[in-house]
Amino acid sequence: MGSSGPLTELVRMTQQRDEEIDLAHAVLLLAKQRYPDLAIEPYLAQIDAIAAAVRRHLGEDADPRRIVAELNRQLFEVEGFRGNERDYYDPRNSYLNEVLDRKLGIPITMSILYMEVGRRIALPLVGVGLPGHFLVRVPTTEGDFLIDPFSGGAELTEDDCQQRLDRVYGGLLRLEKRMLQPVTKKQILVRILNNLKTIYMSRGEFECALDVVQDILALEPSSMPDLRDRGLLYYRENRFGEALSELRKYLMLATNAEDREQIKQTIHGIESILSIIG
Secondary structure, three states, rough: OOOOHHHHHHHHHHOOHHHHHHHHHHHHHHHHHHHHOOOOOHHHHHHHHHHHHHHHHOOOOOOHHHHHHHHHHHHHHHOOHHHHHHOOHHHHHHHHHHHHHOEEEEHHHHHHHHHHHHHHHHOOOOOEEOOOOOOOEEEEOOOOOEEEEHHEEEOOOHHHOOOOOOOHHOOOOOHHHHHHOEHHHHHHHHHHHHHHHHHHHOOOOOOOHHHHHHHHHHHOOOOOHHHHHHHHHHOOOOOOHHHHHHHHHHHHHOOOOOOOOHHHHHHHHHHHHHHHHH
């Protein structure tokens, strides 16, 4: 996944105050880990151009609902962006450069694009981390409303949100107020990486999964599940010494983890391998 350059810059960027983080730039730095030759500026310019087109049509109109209607028209009718329902788990849906090139994304990347165009036209949108389906909140003086950029910018009620949870969790998860709270930009970056980790693991692309876990730990060094997963992925890659070191560290730090016994067994297995291969 490229050199440490983009990751170092990304970590530095996420140490700023949340409102100072340029989300589109940060998400493209994340993509540059996967696409080392990626030029970031042309993609930022593409977002600028979409925002300029929206602004031209709006003129002086500052009504949030009017702005949202124009934003929807530009993104989904004129530009042709849409949620990739047919191939939802294609990893390209999680990389903003691919979303801009292919006009296809998943809820979180479609929401990032939506928020970043909104920011450029002075509409202060925030991300909402509904489990399994990322949304956007539009603040107005009359009260906030929710938008689903994955579904063409549809406005959602709380009932609609419950339906989206039902689709993902089969009716096992009830909507709670906290699920509709705004999330930070750093949380958005980590959520993209967690999506990618899940996708690469399910596809058996363990080297890619390991790269993603390295990125998560650079942003969230205290994430115990990722420390464990890095150890297990090292083990899968036959990097036994590194696996042993990570898993021992996990046991030392995650004192209440439910999988301690399993991890101890894995450590014994690695120790046996190392004793045989010297």
